[in-house]
Amino acid sequence: xxxxxxxxxxxxxxxxxxxxxxxxxxxxxxxxxxxxxxxxxxxxxxxxxxxxxxxxxxxxxxxxxxxxxxxxxxxxxxxxxxxxxxxxxxxxxxxxxxxxxxxxxxxxxxxxxxxxxxxxxxxxxxxxxxxxxxxxxxxxxxxxxxxxxxxxxxxxxxxxxxxxxxxxxxxxxxxxxxxxxxxxxxxxxxxxxxxxxxxxxxxxxxxxxxxxxxxxxxxxxxxxxxxxxxxxxxxxxxxxxxxxxxxxxxxxxxxxxxxxxxxxxxxxxxxxxxxxxxxxxxxxxxxxx
Numbered sequence: 001x002x003x004x005x006x007x008x009x010x011x012x013x014x015x016x017x018x019x020x021x022x023x024x025x026x027x028x029x030x031x032x033x034x035x036x037x038x039x040x041x042x043x044x045x046x047x048x049x050x051x052x053x054x055x056x057x058x059x060x061x062x063x064x065x066x067x068x069x070x071x072x073x074x075x076x077x078x079x080x081x082x083x084x085x086x087x088x089x090x091x092x093x094x095x096x097x098x099x100x101x102x103x104x105x106x107x108x109x110x111x112x113x114x115x116x117x118x119x120x121x122x123x124x125x126x127x128x129x130x131x132x133x134x135x136x137x138x139x140x141x142x143x144x145x146x147x148x149x150x151x152x153x154x155x156x157x158x159x160x161x162x163x164x165x166x167x168x169x170x171x172x173x174x175x176x177x178x179x180x181x182x183x184x185x186x187x188x189x190x191x192x193x194x195x196x197x198x199x200x201x202x203x204x205x206x207x208x209x210x211x212x213x214x215x216x217x218x219x220x221x222x223x224x225x226x227x228x229x230x231x232x233x234x235x236x237x238x239x240x241x242x243x244x245x246x247x248x249x250x251x252x253x254x255x256x257x258x259x260x261x262x263x264x265x266x267x268x269x270x271x272x273x274x275x276x277x278x279x280x281x282x283x284x285x286x287x288x289x
Contacts, residue, residue: 001062006082010166012062013055013083014039017046021116021284022089024053026080027270028098028122030137032061032161037270044277053092055083057103062165065172067184071191071202072137074110076103081111091116093284097270098122098227099133102200105235109207117288118215118239119280121247121273122224122254125231127194130201132226134192142185150174150181199235208238214287215242216280221251243283248275 001012014033023045027038033054042052056063057076069075080103084090091114096104101120108115124133141159144152154163154173163170191201199208217236220227236244249272250256260266 003062004083004086006079006086009058009064009066009079011055011058011064011079011083012166013053013087015051015053015087016042017049017051020046020050021288022051022053022092024055024080024084024092024094026055026057026094026096026100026103028096028100028124029269030057030060030099030158030162031268031270032056032165034061035270036267037273041270041273041277044274045280048277048281051089053083053087053089055080059162061162063162064166065159065162065169067176067181070187072188073099073102073106073191073202077106077110080104080107081114084111084114090114093117093119093288095119095280096121097273098124102202105200105203105208105211108211108213109203112211112213115213117213117284118211119218119283120215120232120235121218121276122220122227123200123217123231123235124227125194125200125234126225126228129226129228129231130192130194133201134189137192138185138189142182142189145178145182145185149178150176153181199231199238205238208235209240212240214283215239216283216287217242217244218247218276218279219244221247221253221255223252224254226254243287245279245283248279 003010003012033056042054046052058066058079093116094104101123141153154170220229220232222229236242
């Protein structure tokens, strides 16, 4: 896969399609651009006469690991803005889900010159959802560094994909100063603490209200406590040019998807994302033309 160097970080990406409106798709978690569903969504959007960038954020897939920045999401948002500038592409429609929605929103606030629109699904929020993120993203690495140092961090299952696909990442982890790494993990964990003035972590209501690009927000399922309905509605309410729509799946999609994956019927959380393509394309033709 091609790579670009942004602020010293090697980022892996791929461009699908040759011409037309530019999109960049960002999955959530620490999942890669190669996770099931991401490329099929990009191909569906590109098939309607668009170009689509799929990429691995720092700490994901084939890209370099990075433990700098006030928060992991801000660091990844800056990487997104830098990638589009490095490629000479944009402004782009930033489409993201879960952590990718948060990164896309922060990129729109911090790098408005590269943003033509936003499309957001599964926006994380709520006490349970945000505390779960702190536990998933930061706690294992913090605990390992406390008990066994950076060697123990590099041995965690959490980092095996990025090490396997980019072997130099192991040394990057080992080279971290342990005390500085622990401070980073605590700082990143604290960023997920729910705050009434932040619709999503790291983005104040005032900053969100200044994002005036056309935005499509898919309403979360009422049963989804990881990406609460109230959070999606609050984001749509505060963004001045947002449209809130129902997604192309049942209210219980997140819980059902977890069950399908447990039965081996679905390979990842984004496998059904191609179902979003018709709504994304229809909205873009209407709101961005």
